[in-house]
Amino acid sequence: MSTATSSTALAPLQSILDRVAAGVRLDRDDGLALLACEDLSLLGELATLVRDRKRPERVVSYIVDRNINPTNICVARCSFCAFDRLPGDPEGYVLSHEQIFAKVDELLAVPGVDERLLARGGVQVLLQGGHHPKLGIEWYEELFRALRARYPKLHVHGLSPSEIVHVAKLSHLDVATVVRRLAAAGLDSIPGGGGEILVDRVRRAIAPGKAMTDEWLGVMREAHAQGMKTTATMMYGHVETHAERIEHLLRLRELQHESLARPAAPGRRQGAFTAFICWPFQPGGSELELPRSGANEFLRMNAVARLMLDNFPHQQTSFVTQGDKLGQLALFFGCDDFGGTMLEENVVSAAGTQCLITIQQIEHCIRAAGFEPIRRNMYYERVDA
């Protein structure tokens, strides 16, 4: 494709530009045209337009959180994963409650983490792990109850849809019951992990042991119906086509549309996606031998997602996979949130990628980009003012 910027090269995009400017929803073909667009600054400018509408204040938020991976034992056998261990592997582990508490205590000891932040829901743990063949609903209920008893104000963001489907199967329960019981035990919100690409062809190829598309979306639909907030992710840059990336975005947009149309139950929040996060497949240590998708693609993917997901309020940048420099640049390609502070990360780092940065660095990146850094909770309420 010729990339010299000329008015003729841009002509097919003019109608998309006009519709973005007018706030008209883009369709599948628009998404494909945008994914093929090599004019990065144009995509950046369009995505910034939408980002600024969604968040007119010159702020970029982040949440003080940490990752806890309770187990790496997993029977899902995803070909892109370097973190998982099969049952019986000497490197497999399951964390005890004490080990998990110790990790929470580390988070609470972070400078600036205080009662006030905690009271506003501004301190979060992200609990995600493998599909352990023996850890059923009781194990998770006990863990969440123990966490709630010991840390009543800690926000527990945990168990991706695929883990919930796994627990449901293991415990012979339906998803609605699992979500209800986990929420009652102390689960506050559900992360969008394991979204990968929400197209069964792709899931069969790279993650056959995980929830299929309708199951993944089904968990989110149920969580939203029960008044829970969730997030959505996308891992691109492996075996998927451009059309499948757009299909992924459209499925998310559809579900969000459905969830936003459902009135919130009295006294409860409206269940919906709060944010979208995407990152490229990280080669290294996994079975998939593919070249690493680059920076231009990361920024383009973010811009296209921001343009297509017009009903998603927020978009997070993935500094953990991209580093601080590109993590910051994504703020000019549709992102308005720096995600969580993480403290520890074991999954992408198992594939040789780890770009953890400190809270200070996060705030510096945000300020240097011309925004005010603010701390938020999972509901995107400001917790530091």
Place this chain on the structure above:
Amino acid sequence: MTPGAPSVAPELASTTHELRLDGRAALLPGGHDARLRAIEECVRGGGRLTFDDGLFLMRTPALHRVGRLANWVREQKHGDRAYFVVNRHLNPTNFCVYDCKFCAFYRRANDPNGYRMALDDVRRMVRDEFERELTEVHIVGGIDPKLPYSYFIDLLRVIKEERPDLHLKAWTMIEIEWFARISKKSIEEVIDDLLAVGLGSCPGGGVEVLSDRVHAEIFPDKLSPTQWLDTARRVQEHGVRMNATMLYGHIETDEELVSHMVQVRELQDATHGFMTFIPLAFHPAHTELAHLPGPTGLLDLRTIAVSRLMLDNVEHIKTYWIMQGIGVAQVALRYGADDIDGTVVEEKITHDAGATTPFGVTRTELIRLIREAGRTPFQRDTTYSRAAPV
């Protein structure tokens, strides 16, 4: 259209933004946009930007407008091409008597981590380790008082004896001036000696920031801005082409960066000897300035773009991925850079300062990244006299 979705997303419908293309976009608050339009008209009309324009561009939040304009200039000059050279760095010594606060490479005399390559080792390295595909060696080192003038001449001779085909891009203005001092010769006589043994061109390092204030504060032992410009002028007037760098992201101000660009542009008007301008991202780790955060991705990209716009008389703008990071370098190919330096098998100076980029990138990987950025990879020689698509 998604089934059941409204044709107008209600949360988007209330906009009054006007969106147009190619310098006709208007997404900014008042005054700002008019200024950007004036700059865009100036550049597209072939005009020259002023210092104030440059400063405005360093500060406007409209990153994509600046990048778009820089990309336009870049495509006017080079179309889709992204140039690269297959080269190798040779740092013959890391002993250095100069005390520069931004440097993590230098070692003082008697430091056990200091090294000084014997000429026999250089010869062996060239013979045994230099790939056939190399076309250029980039040679810079510390200011090492234990090495005699003859060493710096002989080093080039040795490499040329082994590999007459290689282009030797050797010695910064800092080193050339040092050679003149220790040999008690003029700059011109030193250049003659180097040309006689095969010097091809000079690298653009050592200039840092052309600011007396920054010079006094962080690299007082090196040539002052006036001395650097004078040495560069004499070297170029003596027939040697060279590059110019600019170290950013430490204590310098936006004004000092733009002033640096203007000073290089003025010298270029007189000499036309600069081939490429190379913004270098400061790496704080292990330096005396380790308390500084270093440049963010935005400054990296903006510096590339503004350099392209200000230096209208310099043909090439290079992104040096070892310092900017491979991701930023790839993006830079759409924000003003036409050259990506990266086929570096061994690079020591920045890695001592904690660069986490891989030590080398294979030719295949570089070509893939260039293509992913929508550019056509062109392998070139040092002076861009030969360049061919790969």
